[in-house]
Amino acid sequence: MNDAMPAGQPDLSSIAQAIERTNELLQRVLAEVATTPSTHAIFVDAGYVYAAAGRLVAGTEDRRAFALDAEGLIEALIDRARTIFPDSRLLRVYWYDGARRRIHTPEQQRVAELPDVKVRLGNLNANNQQKGVDSLIRGDLESLARHRAIGDAVLLGGDEDLVSAVEAAQGYGARVHLWGIEAASGRNQAEPLLWEVDSQRTFDLDFCKPYVTRRTEVHEPYGDLASGAALPAREEVRFVGAQVAARWLADRGRETLAELLPGRPYLPGAVDQELLLEAEALLRLSLRGHADLRRALRDGFWEHLQAQY
16 A cells, blocks of 8 residues: 555645744744833923923913922833833933023933933924924834834823824824823813823822922023123133034034134124024023123133134
8 A cells, every 4th residue: 555645735744843833933922022021201291391380380381480390200200100001111201392592401401411311302482482392202202113112102291283293103003191280270281182192191289299399589581790690700601602612513513613713713793693692591691791701702612613623
């Protein structure tokens, strides 16, 4: 009797072995997935936080009227997320804010120095309105979700323009959780945003109160030195000039600023005005009418540039 398999019939033993190898591979993949921790990130619209927390605790949205303990608030948000996502690790906290010419204020610098925090700046127009922040949030949310870097996204904000960011992240499989701050009256989060997210959570007055302190005096953004405020030291102003130069090099490139060197010690009028505005933003004081300090500012600017060439 011939036990040979008829021509054209499948080799059942080979098929069984292939199925067994496939099952073993799937089991290894599933075991690896089971031991890989999920990841979450927290996206904070600082403009919303300042406005909502200021209104709730201090009765005003004017940032000059109160101080926000950003470090304490961020730690509290991380702790809350750790409780809600116990089996997930934090990727980082993204802190979105506005600044003139996207130059960090001293307060924003302190936030940027915190561990696990990334500060992302949009622009701030003449009316102190943020521009470009929503697009930054959407870009980060969509990119992280697309690359499977996060499974859960916590969004602390309220603008309707964030709906597209939520939809983009969800399209790649991420879950988006909207956190908000209790409104002093009415609602401070857009309804379309509330409809799109996977879950919602609101922080009340008791949660926010430890992180907001009302100031006893409200100062203008740039004080006038002529009014009696203490003059900064020349070395302090020189350092600020060097700091501005370093930022310009990073933003505009060495080639652009190299064009200024032949004109030393003079700066084109437009450039000199920008240097003055950026320095006053860092010093939070006006240098108008103080030619000696403006010379120290230019000296610091030039010294840093020359050191790079």
